[in-house]
Amino acid sequence: xxxxxxxxxxxxxxxxxxxxxxxxxxxxxxxxxxxxxxxxxxxxxxxxxxxxxxxxxxxxxxxxxxxxxxxxxxxxxxxxxxxxxxxxxxxxxxxxxxxxxxxxxxxxxxxxxxxxxxxxxxxxxxxxxxxxxxxxxxxxx
Numbered sequence: 340x341x342x343x344x345x346x347x348x349x350x351x352x353x354x355x356x357x358x359x360x361x362x363x364x365x366x367x368x369x370x371x372x373x374x375x376x377x378x379x380x381x382x383x384x385x386x387x388x389x390x391x392x393x394x395x396x397x398x399x400x401x402x403x404x405x406x407x408x409x410x411x412x413x414x415x416x417x418x419x420x421x422x423x424x425x426x427x428x429x430x431x432x433x434x435x436x437x438x439x440x441x442x443x444x445x446x447x448x449x450x451x452x453x454x455x456x457x458x459x460x461x462x463x464x465x466x467x468x469x470x471x472x473x474x475x476x477x478x479x480x
Contacts, residue, residue, distance in 0.1 A: 340475065343376040351475070401426055406450055409466050413451060420456040427452040432460040 341348065342355035344367055349355040354362060354376060361367045362376075369376050372383045402410060402425045413423050430445035432452060451464040 344378070402450070405469065406466055409464070410451065413453065413464065417453060421461065422454050422456070422458070424452045424454070425450065427463075429463075432463075 340351060340353070342358050343349075343353045344358045344361075345355060347355040347357070349358075352359070354367070358367055358376070361378075366379060367376060368379050370383050377383070406425065410423060410425055417423065426448050428446065428448050430442065433445055435442050435445065449463040450466045452460055453462040453464070454460055
């Protein structure tokens, strides 16, 4: 990942080590107007008098264009009594059988889940398209 302020390599974090130190010193903030990281003395890219509403969350695209093609192909191949659901969390259809308090591995998504007409899981599909070629995605996968 690249630093949101200077563009340097930042690993898994939004800020690099140097910008994180500056954040701790109060020089860099996450602006509550534009929701972006920038220097405190830098002007916010959103005018203060705009009708911009700040939301805690923003909607994003559910599946990539590559996954959309797979979605359509899967729908075309399965019988009418089966359903395809994109981006399903493993914990939604898998129960861990031991009593462990830790279920972190179940908080990942599969690209598609195919169920029967009773919504019982039949096939989980993970598409490893070009988005999986980057180093951080390979490590995560």
